[in-house]
Amino acid sequence: MRISELSERTGVPVATLKYYLRERLLHAGTPLGATRADYDESHVERVRLVRTLIDVGRLTIDRVGEVVRALEDPPDSRHDLLGVAHRVLRNPGEANGASDPLIDALGWRIAPNSVARGQLAAALERARRDGLEVSPETFATFAEAAELIAESDVRAELGEAPAAEALQYVILGNVLTDGVVIALRRLAQEHVSAQRFASPG
Amino acid sequence: MRISELSERTGVPVATLKYYLRERLLHAGTPLGATRADYDESHVERVRLVRTLIDVGRLTIDRVGEVVRALEDPPDSRHDLLGVAHRVLRNPGEANGASDPLIDALGWRIAPNSVARGQLAAALERARRDGLEVSPETFATFAEAAELIAESDVRAELGEAPAAEALQYVILGNVLTDGVVIALRRLAQEHVSAQRFASPG
Numbered sequence: 001m002r003i004s005e006l007s008e009r010t011g012v013p014v015a016t017l018k019y020y021l022r023e024r025l026l027h028a029g030t031p032l033g034a035t036r037a038d039y040d041e042s043h044v045e046r047v048r049l050v051r052t053l054i055d056v057g058r059l060t061i062d063r064v065g066e067v068v069r070a071l072e073d074p075p076d077s078r079h080d081l082l083g084v085a086h087r088v089l090r091n092p093g094e095a096n097g098a099s100d101p102l103i104d105a106l107g108w109r110i111a112p113n114s115v116a117r118g119q120l121a122a123a124l125e126r127a128r129r130d131g132l133e134v135s136p137e138t139f140a141t142f143a144e145a146a147e148l149i150a151e152s153d154v155r156a157e158l159g160e161a162p163a164a165e166a167l168q169y170v171i172l173g174n175v176l177t178d179g180v181v182i183a184l185r186r187l188a189q190e191h192v193s194a195q196r197f198a199s200p201g
Numbered sequence: 202m203r204i205s206e207l208s209e210r211t212g213v214p215v216a217t218l219k220y221y222l223r224e225r226l227l228h229a230g231t232p233l234g235a236t237r238a239d240y241d242e243s244h245v246e247r248v249r250l251v252r253t254l255i256d257v258g259r260l261t262i263d264r265v266g267e268v269v270r271a272l273e274d275p276p277d278s279r280h281d282l283l284g285v286a287h288r289v290l291r292n293p294g295e296a297n298g299a300s301d302p303l304i305d306a307l308g309w310r311i312a313p314n315s316v317a318r319g320q321l322a323a324a325l326e327r328a329r330r331d332g333l334e335v336s337p338e339t340f341a342t343f344a345e346a347a348e349l350i351a352e353s354d355v356r357a358e359l360g361e362a363p364a365a366e367a368l369q370y371v372i373l374g375n376v377l378t379d380g381v382v383i384a385l386r387r388l389a390q391e392h393v394s395a396q397r398f399a400s401p402g
Contacts, residue, residue: 042210056327078394082394130252133371148342150389152339189314189317192354196360
């Protein structure tokens with residue numbers, strides 16, 4: 001298809017698609033002469049991924065570029081692949097491998113320079129600074145819940161999928177279902193509160 | 202203390218504090234003449250709450266106003282109080298009480314016009330639109346984890362605390378610990394992945 005049709009299919013303006021091509025977020029089409037090229041379903045899929053990372057994941061263009069390069073040359077090990085996913089999803093200003101007594105007490109198998117460790121230490125520090133100390137009991141409950149979710153996220157099947165596909169799944173899975181987890185937390189609060197405080201019926 | 206000291210204590214410029222006073226996000230101080238007033242610790246605490254709601258919770262000024270009015274005149278019932286917290290934390294453009302087959306299958310006690318229901322339906326719809334269908338098995342796992350977290354959020358002690366304090370706790374608890382839950386999810390992914398895919402040691 002021509003770039004105009006790729007634009008129609010994805011809802012992304014032609015000028016923006018050309019920008020993605022220049023920034024190498026989108027791979028080149030098959031040349032059809034000096035100024036035209038042919039695009040296929042792989043381009044439609046890539047444009048949708050880029051839009052999701054920007055619109056839902058709030059990733060910068062640079063960060064999307066990191067995702068694309070990782071998809072084009074994914075690491076061999078499944079565990080390194082998760083590390084790549086976490087690196088592109090990290091928030092600005094968080095120190096890799098930061099420590100926190102609550103994290104240290106978990107006993108989980110976490111790399112010393114882990115990005116996820118820095119993200120969690122920063123979130124705990126933000127809460128404390130704004131006057132909310134997460135108690136060890138609350139943290140242990142959150143950790144138990146997070147492990148349940150992670151078991152589902154890091155399924156055995158991921159070990160079988162092609163590396164690029166597994167990487168895309170892990171990144172999109174985090175970007176798109178963080179909102180589901182948070183919304184479920186609110187809905188569960190309503191359910192628990194109804195059982196505890198509301199009149200029956 | 203004078204407004205200049207309130208500014209120093211909170212790190213919020215005097216002009217911004219005056220704006221908060223005009224918008225009634227901050228209660229008036231005790232008048233010390235025509236142009237001066239005396240502020241106390243309740244003002245320091247309120248300014249910190251307003252900043253957290255804006256900076257971390259990404260609430261608009263109007264939404265912060267809703268929180269402040271609810272704190273000044275909280276509902277009697279603990280369950281209604283949670284409803285107020287969910288209303289101020291809602292995202293724009295979500296339909297209250299929206300339905301989704303996955304939510305309907307939960308069997309939870311949820312009001313027909315629930316804000317949390319709308320938030321969850323919107324999150325599921327966004328994921329689907331971007332190509333990620335949450336399977337019933339995954340959703341059931343997420344729901345189990347969310348219920349664990351919510352049991353900790355909606356503790357029995359909340360039923361004993363003064364209404365305004367309980368409301369502030371529930372709102373701040375959600376705003377400040379959503380990030381902790383999401384970061385714990387990533388850290389747990391690393392732990393689960395290390396156990397499953399990484400070489401020992």
